[in-house]
Amino acid sequence: MNEVIKAVDLTKIYNKRDKKKRGEISVNLNQVLNGVSLEVYHGDFISIMGKSGCGKTTLLKILGGIEEATTGRAIVGDINLSSCSDEILSDVRQKIVGFVFQEFYLVDSLTLKENILLPLYISNKPYREIESLILENAKRFEIEKILDKYPTEVSGGEKQRTAICRAIINEPKIILADEPTGNLDSINSEIVIKYFERLNLEENRTILMVTHDPTIASYSKKVLLMKDGAIVKQIEKENGEDKKNFIQRIVEIMDY
Ligand SMILES: Nc1ncnc2c1ncn2[C@@H]1O[C@H](COP(=O)(O)OP(=O)(O)OP(=O)(O)O)[C@@H](O)[C@H]1O
Ligand SMILES: [Mg+2]
Numbered sequence: 001m002n003e004v005i006k007a008v009d010l011t012k013i014y015n016k017r018d019k020k021k022r023g024e025i026s027v028n029l030n031q032v033l034n035g036v037s038l039e040v041y042h043g044d045f046i047s048i049m050g051k052s053g054c055g056k057t058t059l060l061k062i063l064g065g066i067e068e069a070t071t072g073r074a075i076v077g078d079i080n081l082s083s084c085s086d087e088i089l090s091d092v093r094q095k096i097v098g099f100v101f102q103e104f105y106l107v108d109s110l111t112l113k114e115n116i117l118l119p120l121y122i123s124n125k126p127y128r129e130i131e132s133l134i135l136e137n138a139k140r141f142e143i144e145k146i147l148d149k150y151p152t153e154v155s156g157g158e159k160q161r162t163a164i165c166r167a168i169i170n171e172p173k174i175i176l177a178d179e180p181t182g183n184l185d186s187i188n189s190e191i192v193i194k195y196f197e198r199l200n201l202e203e204n205r206t207i208l209m210v211t212h213d214p215t216i217a218s219y220s221k222k223v224l225l226m227k228d229g230a231i232v233k234q235i236e237k238e239n240g241e242d243k244k245n246f247i248q249r250i251v252e253i254m255d256y
Contacts, residue, residue: 003075004174004206005040005063010072012058012229032058034229035072040174045200045207047217049254050226056210057102057178059226063208064099064176065092076174094119098172100180102210104163106151112162113138113147119170137165140195142188156183164192168199175199177209181216193219214250218243225253232256 012033032055040046048056061067062074065081074081076092084092093099098119106115113134120130138144141161151159160183167175180196181189197219199205211217218237225233233253237246 002042003039004042004044004077005038005208006073006075007036007038007059007063008073008075010036010059010062010069010074012055012062012067013070032229033062033069036226036229036231038224038231040206040208042173042206043200043204044222045197045220046209046222046224047220048208048210048224048226049212049214049217049250054226055229056226060099060176060178060208060210064097065089066099095170096173098167098170098175100164100167100175100177102178102182104151104159106159106163106166108151111148111150112143112154112158115151115162116147116165116169119166123170133169134165137169141165141191157185157188160184161188161192173206175205175207175209177207179210179212181211181213189213189216214247214254215243217250218246223250223253225256227256 010033011031014030014032016028016030036059048059050056058067062069063076065076069082072082077096079088079092081089081092116134116138117130134147135144138147141164143158143161143165146154146158151162160180164177164180167177175196177196181192184192193216196207196209200207207220209220217223222234222236224231233256235249235253
């Protein structure tokens with residue numbers, strides 16, 4: 001099997017600058033990742049779980065080339081993100097990885113359609129093809145009727161689904177999704193997670209997804225539990241195991 005992501009002993013330390021105390025700036029070091037090692041193979045569908053603040057988003061951002069690790073190595077495809085040029089890093093972000101952000105990051109001055117179109121500006125696809133690609137994906141996420149609206153005019157769930165469309169429109173090999181159903185009701189969550197499941201099963205796309213929801217996590221094949229900046233447990237769905245049983249096992253490790 002091919003490794004598509006390999007993380008070796010990643011650490012991340014943020015500097016927290018506090019207000020001047022008696023004329024001094026106090027700098028507190030906040031160690032958010034404490035040596036995370038991880039191997040993701042082509043066709044994996046992995047959920048990352050763990051309490052708020054344990055470092056899930058930070059890990060995903062490092063693997064997506066958005067944040068830099070303090071120490072350790074993050075390798076995506078055959079590119080070492082810790083030592084490659086900015087140009088290659090931006091190639092990774094645009095062509096290899098599709099990132100669904102927890103905070104969406106849609107551009108408010110652009111319509112939903114233009115937001116989805118952004119990653120395609122660098123592609124050589126003819127516009128007609130791009131249009132049908134957008135429509136096909138928008139239909140999948142039931143936002144085809146609001147494509148001409150601006151992000152400020154739509155709901156949180158609609159923004160979320162637009163952000164997912166934008167992340168997958170380039171057909172990236174790897175999808176990194178930070179709580180992709182975090183703002184969706186149960187019906188829309190199911191649409192999204194079933195679509196992810198299909199992308200994984202039918203198109204063999206590799207998916208690494210953060211979620212707090214055991215039901216959502218049960219669609220993936222493997223669950224990693226993070227605690228205090230480290231991966232402390234991992235479980236895999238057994239062959240033929242039904243989702244209910246897997247949910248039960250996920251809930252059990254969440255108490256760890
Ligand atoms: N840019 C930053 N500067 C300083 N500290 C940060 C920064 N980003 C995150 N942190 C801190 O790092 C820790 C981990 O944050 P992270 O966003 O990775 O958590 P998380 O597991 O994704 O949490 P949640 O489930 O709430 O999204 C938190 O204590 C957070 O305050
Ligand atoms: Mg987060």
